[in-house]
Amino acid sequence: MTQVDFYILPETSEEARLTFACRLAGKAVQRELGVFVLAESETDA
Known part of the structure; x- marks a missing residue:
């Protein structure tokens, strides 16, 4: 079965x-x- 996870990151900078x-x-x-x-x-990928 496919699993999808979502994350909330403490930092929002692009880096x-x-x-x-x-x-x-x-x-x-x-x-x-x-x-x-x-x-x-x-390139980003």
Whole structure:
């Protein structure tokens, strides 16, 4: 079954959001889970 999680971050800066997203995606990849990243550009993704 597909699982979707939402997070409320203590910091709202772009750098903090991107750092969190990268760490979270890295953990999912290590666990061999599917990862879908929606970003403004391929460079951002």
